[in-house]
Amino acid sequence: MKSVLDFKARKGGAPISMVSAYTHWEARFLATSPVDCVLVGDSLAVVLDGEPTTFAATPEIMARHTAAVARGLGGQKFLVADFPFLAARKGIAAAVDCAAALMRAGAHGVKIEGIDGHADVVAHLVQSGVPVMGHLGLTPQSMHATGGYKVQGRSAAAAESLLRQARAVEAAGAFGLVLECVPADLAREITAAAAIPVIGIGAGPHTDGQVLVFHDLLGLNPGFNAKFVRAFADGNKTVGNGLASFAAAVSNGSFPSKKESY
Numbered sequence: 001m002k003s004v005l006d007f008k009a010r011k012g013g014a015p016i017s018m019v020s021a022y023t024h025w026e027a028r029f030l031a032t033s034p035v036d037c038v039l040v041g042d043s044l045a046v047v048l049d050g051e052p053t054t055f056a057a058t059p060e061i062m063a064r065h066t067a068a069v070a071r072g073l074g075g076q077k078f079l080v081a082d083f084p085f086l087a088a089r090k091g092i093a094a095a096v097d098c099a100a101a102l103m104r105a106g107a108h109g110v111k112i113e114g115i116d117g118h119a120d121v122v123a124h125l126v127q128s129g130v131p132v133m134g135h136l137g138l139t140p141q142s143m144h145a146t147g148g149y150k151v152q153g154r155s156a157a158a159a160e161s162l163l164r165q166a167r168a169v170e171a172a173g174a175f176g177l178v179l180e181c182v183p184a185d186l187a188r189e190i191t192a193a194a195a196i197p198v199i200g201i202g203a204g205p206h207t208d209g210q211v212l213v214f215h216d217l218l219g220l221n222p223g224f225n226a227k228f229v230r231a232f233a234d235g236n237k238t239v240g241n242g243l244a245s246f247a248a249a250v251s252n253g254s255f256p257s258k259k260e261s262y
Protein backbone atom coordinates (compact mmCIF):
# COMPACT_ATOMS: atom_id res chain seq x y z
CA MET A 1 0.00 0.00 0.00
CA LYS A 2 1.58 3.28 -1.10
CA SER A 3 -1.08 5.98 -0.82
CA VAL A 4 -4.08 7.20 1.09
CA LEU A 5 -6.26 6.02 -1.81
CA ASP A 6 -4.94 2.46 -1.38
CA PHE A 7 -5.68 2.78 2.33
CA LYS A 8 -9.25 3.99 1.86
CA ALA A 9 -9.96 1.33 -0.73
CA ARG A 10 -9.37 -1.37 1.88
CA LYS A 11 -12.49 -0.47 3.91
CA GLY A 12 -14.35 -3.74 4.34
CA GLY A 13 -11.62 -5.63 2.45
CA ALA A 14 -8.56 -7.55 3.62
CA PRO A 15 -7.51 -6.34 7.10
CA ILE A 16 -4.84 -3.62 7.10
CA SER A 17 -1.58 -4.15 9.01
CA MET A 18 0.14 -1.03 10.34
CA VAL A 19 3.35 -0.79 12.37
CA SER A 20 4.52 2.10 14.49
CA ALA A 21 8.22 2.70 13.83
CA TYR A 22 10.70 5.47 14.49
CA THR A 23 14.04 4.93 12.79
CA HIS A 24 15.66 4.34 9.41
CA TRP A 25 16.81 0.95 10.70
CA GLU A 26 13.27 -0.27 11.48
CA ALA A 27 11.96 1.24 8.24
CA ARG A 28 14.36 -0.85 6.15
CA PHE A 29 12.86 -4.04 7.64
CA LEU A 30 9.35 -2.71 7.01
CA ALA A 31 10.09 -1.64 3.42
CA THR A 32 10.63 -5.23 2.33
CA SER A 33 7.95 -6.76 4.60
CA PRO A 34 4.31 -7.45 3.69
CA VAL A 35 3.17 -4.95 6.36
CA ASP A 36 0.77 -2.52 4.65
CA CYS A 37 1.61 0.84 6.16
CA VAL A 38 3.76 2.61 8.73
CA LEU A 39 3.11 5.14 11.47
CA VAL A 40 5.79 7.33 13.01
CA GLY A 41 4.14 7.35 16.42
CA ASP A 42 4.82 9.84 19.18
CA SER A 43 5.18 6.71 21.32
CA LEU A 44 8.82 7.13 20.30
CA ALA A 45 9.19 9.38 23.37
CA VAL A 46 8.36 6.39 25.59
CA VAL A 47 9.80 3.48 23.61
CA LEU A 48 13.02 5.08 22.34
CA ASP A 49 13.74 7.74 24.94
CA GLY A 50 12.34 6.13 28.10
CA GLU A 51 10.00 9.05 28.89
CA PRO A 52 6.97 8.21 31.07
CA THR A 53 4.57 9.81 28.56
CA THR A 54 4.45 10.93 24.93
CA PHE A 55 4.51 14.61 25.95
CA ALA A 56 8.22 15.02 25.18
CA ALA A 57 7.66 14.54 21.44
CA THR A 58 7.70 17.88 19.59
CA PRO A 59 6.99 18.74 15.93
CA GLU A 60 10.77 18.98 15.37
CA ILE A 61 11.43 15.54 16.89
CA MET A 62 8.54 14.00 14.93
CA ALA A 63 9.79 15.56 11.68
CA ARG A 64 13.33 14.26 12.25
CA HIS A 65 12.12 10.69 12.86
CA THR A 66 9.64 10.92 9.98
CA ALA A 67 12.48 11.88 7.63
CA ALA A 68 14.57 8.94 8.83
CA VAL A 69 11.67 6.48 8.42
CA ALA A 70 10.78 7.88 4.99
CA ARG A 71 14.39 7.38 3.85
CA GLY A 72 14.29 3.78 5.08
CA LEU A 73 10.96 3.03 3.40
CA GLY A 74 12.12 4.45 0.08
CA GLY A 75 8.53 5.13 -1.00
CA GLN A 76 7.50 1.50 -0.56
CA LYS A 77 4.80 2.08 2.10
CA PHE A 78 2.06 4.55 2.94
CA LEU A 79 3.53 6.62 5.79
CA VAL A 80 1.59 8.50 8.49
CA ALA A 81 3.21 10.70 11.16
CA ASP A 82 1.79 11.70 14.53
CA PHE A 83 0.90 15.24 15.50
CA PRO A 84 2.58 15.49 18.92
CA PHE A 85 1.18 16.77 22.23
CA LEU A 86 -0.95 19.93 21.82
CA ALA A 87 0.17 20.53 18.21
CA ALA A 88 -3.48 20.57 17.07
CA ARG A 89 -4.52 22.90 19.90
CA LYS A 90 -2.59 26.07 19.08
CA GLY A 91 -4.81 27.16 16.23
CA ILE A 92 -4.90 26.53 12.54
CA ALA A 93 -1.65 28.35 11.68
CA ALA A 94 0.41 26.28 14.15
CA ALA A 95 -1.26 23.08 12.92
CA VAL A 96 -0.46 23.99 9.32
CA ASP A 97 3.20 24.53 10.30
CA CYS A 98 3.31 21.15 12.04
CA ALA A 99 1.67 19.39 9.08
CA ALA A 100 4.09 21.12 6.69
CA ALA A 101 7.08 19.91 8.71
CA LEU A 102 5.81 16.31 8.81
CA MET A 103 4.80 16.20 5.13
CA ARG A 104 8.07 17.83 4.02
CA ALA A 105 9.86 15.15 6.03
CA GLY A 106 8.15 12.50 3.90
CA ALA A 107 4.83 11.67 5.58
CA HIS A 108 1.85 11.01 3.29
CA GLY A 109 -0.60 11.90 6.04
CA VAL A 110 -0.79 12.87 9.71
CA LYS A 111 -2.58 11.41 12.72
CA ILE A 112 -4.26 13.66 15.28
CA GLU A 113 -5.56 12.52 18.67
CA GLY A 114 -9.08 13.56 19.75
CA ILE A 115 -11.57 15.69 17.84
CA ASP A 116 -13.63 17.78 20.29
CA GLY A 117 -12.41 21.37 20.10
CA HIS A 118 -10.21 20.92 17.01
CA ALA A 119 -12.51 19.52 14.32
CA ASP A 120 -11.94 22.84 12.49
CA VAL A 121 -8.18 22.16 12.46
CA VAL A 122 -8.71 18.66 11.02
CA ALA A 123 -11.11 20.01 8.38
CA HIS A 124 -8.69 22.83 7.45
CA LEU A 125 -5.77 20.43 6.99
CA VAL A 126 -7.90 18.04 4.92
CA GLN A 127 -9.10 20.91 2.74
CA SER A 128 -5.45 21.96 2.36
CA GLY A 129 -4.57 18.59 0.88
CA VAL A 130 -3.17 16.95 4.02
CA PRO A 131 -4.67 13.49 4.64
CA VAL A 132 -5.60 13.28 8.34
CA MET A 133 -6.22 10.17 10.42
CA GLY A 134 -8.11 10.38 13.73
CA HIS A 135 -7.20 8.65 16.98
CA LEU A 136 -9.87 7.99 19.63
CA GLY A 137 -10.37 5.80 22.69
CA LEU A 138 -7.23 5.74 24.79
CA THR A 139 -5.46 8.88 23.60
CA PRO A 140 -2.09 8.92 25.40
CA GLN A 141 -1.71 12.69 24.99
CA SER A 142 -4.77 13.09 27.28
CA MET A 143 -3.75 10.45 29.80
CA HIS A 144 -3.90 12.84 32.78
CA ALA A 145 -7.45 13.85 31.86
CA THR A 146 -8.66 10.30 31.25
CA GLY A 147 -7.18 8.74 34.39
CA GLY A 148 -4.11 7.05 32.92
CA TYR A 149 -3.60 4.30 30.37
CA LYS A 150 -7.04 2.70 30.77
CA VAL A 151 -9.61 1.02 28.55
CA GLN A 152 -12.08 3.67 27.34
CA GLY A 153 -15.76 3.50 26.43
CA ARG A 154 -16.85 0.93 28.99
CA SER A 155 -19.99 2.76 30.20
CA ALA A 156 -22.98 3.37 27.93
CA ALA A 157 -22.38 7.13 28.09
CA ALA A 158 -18.66 6.78 27.27
CA ALA A 159 -19.48 4.43 24.39
CA GLU A 160 -22.05 6.88 23.01
CA SER A 161 -19.51 9.70 23.28
CA LEU A 162 -16.92 7.66 21.34
CA LEU A 163 -19.45 6.89 18.62
CA ARG A 164 -20.26 10.59 18.35
CA GLN A 165 -16.56 11.50 18.19
CA ALA A 166 -15.92 8.86 15.50
CA ARG A 167 -18.70 10.43 13.42
CA ALA A 168 -17.12 13.87 13.96
CA VAL A 169 -13.69 12.60 12.83
CA GLU A 170 -15.23 11.26 9.64
CA ALA A 171 -17.32 14.42 9.11
CA ALA A 172 -14.15 16.53 9.36
CA GLY A 173 -12.79 14.59 6.39
CA ALA A 174 -10.38 12.13 8.01
CA PHE A 175 -9.28 9.20 5.84
CA GLY A 176 -9.06 6.72 8.72
CA LEU A 177 -9.29 6.28 12.46
CA VAL A 178 -7.13 4.60 15.07
CA LEU A 179 -9.20 3.21 17.92
CA GLU A 180 -7.12 2.40 20.99
CA CYS A 181 -8.10 0.28 23.99
CA VAL A 182 -11.87 0.07 23.71
CA PRO A 183 -14.12 -2.96 24.22
CA ALA A 184 -14.27 -5.20 21.13
CA ASP A 185 -18.07 -4.86 20.76
CA LEU A 186 -17.86 -1.06 20.75
CA ALA A 187 -15.02 -1.18 18.21
CA ARG A 188 -17.20 -3.40 16.01
CA GLU A 189 -20.06 -0.90 16.25
CA ILE A 190 -17.82 2.08 15.42
CA THR A 191 -16.19 0.18 12.53
CA ALA A 192 -19.59 -0.76 11.10
CA ALA A 193 -20.82 2.83 11.38
CA ALA A 194 -17.72 4.34 9.74
CA ALA A 195 -17.21 4.65 6.00
CA ILE A 196 -13.44 5.05 6.59
CA PRO A 197 -11.08 2.26 7.71
CA VAL A 198 -10.79 1.86 11.48
CA ILE A 199 -7.48 0.50 12.74
CA GLY A 200 -7.52 -1.04 16.19
CA ILE A 201 -4.95 -1.39 18.93
CA GLY A 202 -6.38 -3.15 21.93
CA ALA A 203 -9.78 -2.87 20.24
CA GLY A 204 -10.46 -6.51 19.40
CA PRO A 205 -10.70 -8.34 16.08
CA HIS A 206 -13.60 -6.55 14.36
CA THR A 207 -11.84 -3.42 13.07
CA ASP A 208 -10.56 -2.92 9.50
CA GLY A 209 -6.97 -3.45 10.60
CA GLN A 210 -4.50 -3.60 13.46
CA VAL A 211 -1.54 -1.48 14.52
CA LEU A 212 1.22 -2.45 16.94
CA VAL A 213 4.54 -0.87 17.86
CA PHE A 214 7.56 -2.43 16.09
CA HIS A 215 9.40 -3.19 19.36
CA ASP A 216 6.31 -4.67 21.03
CA LEU A 217 5.37 -7.03 18.22
CA LEU A 218 8.95 -8.29 17.97
CA GLY A 219 9.31 -8.84 21.71
CA LEU A 220 11.93 -6.10 21.95
CA ASN A 221 10.33 -4.07 24.73
CA PRO A 222 11.37 -5.70 28.02
CA GLY A 223 8.83 -5.29 30.82
CA PHE A 224 5.98 -4.03 28.61
CA ASN A 225 3.29 -6.67 28.55
CA ALA A 226 -0.04 -4.98 27.85
CA LYS A 227 -2.87 -7.46 27.25
CA PHE A 228 -3.32 -6.32 23.63
CA VAL A 229 0.29 -6.99 22.62
CA ARG A 230 1.35 -10.24 21.00
CA ALA A 231 5.10 -10.78 20.57
CA PHE A 232 5.53 -12.43 17.17
CA ALA A 233 9.25 -12.95 17.81
CA ASP A 234 11.39 -13.31 20.92
CA GLY A 235 13.53 -10.25 20.30
CA ASN A 236 14.49 -9.79 23.96
CA LYS A 237 15.93 -13.30 24.09
CA THR A 238 17.68 -13.04 20.72
CA VAL A 239 19.26 -9.69 21.60
CA GLY A 240 20.16 -10.85 25.11
CA ASN A 241 21.81 -14.02 23.75
CA GLY A 242 23.71 -12.02 21.12
CA LEU A 243 25.07 -9.56 23.66
CA ALA A 244 26.05 -12.35 26.07
CA SER A 245 27.81 -14.24 23.26
CA PHE A 246 29.73 -11.10 22.24
CA ALA A 247 30.82 -10.40 25.83
CA ALA A 248 31.87 -14.06 26.30
CA ALA A 249 33.81 -14.12 23.02
CA VAL A 250 35.67 -10.93 23.95
CA SER A 251 36.41 -12.18 27.41
CA ASN A 252 37.67 -15.63 26.29
CA GLY A 253 39.68 -14.12 23.43
CA SER A 254 37.84 -15.93 20.62
CA PHE A 255 36.74 -12.61 19.06
CA PRO A 256 38.12 -11.33 16.79
CA SER A 257 39.49 -14.35 14.99
CA LYS A 258 42.23 -14.26 12.36
CA LYS A 259 39.50 -14.11 9.66
CA GLU A 260 38.00 -11.06 11.33
CA SER A 261 41.35 -9.24 11.52
CA TYR A 262 43.33 -7.23 8.95
Ligand code: KIV
Binds near residue numbers: 039178180201211
Ligand atom coordinates in the same frame (compact mmCIF):
# COMPACT_ATOMS: atom_id res chain seq x y z
O1 KIV B 1 2.23 6.61 18.99
C1 KIV B 1 1.90 5.51 18.50
O2 KIV B 1 2.74 4.64 18.26
C2 KIV B 1 0.49 5.30 18.25
C3 KIV B 1 0.02 3.92 17.92
C4 KIV B 1 0.28 3.00 19.05
C5 KIV B 1 -1.36 3.88 17.45
O3 KIV B 1 -0.28 6.21 18.28
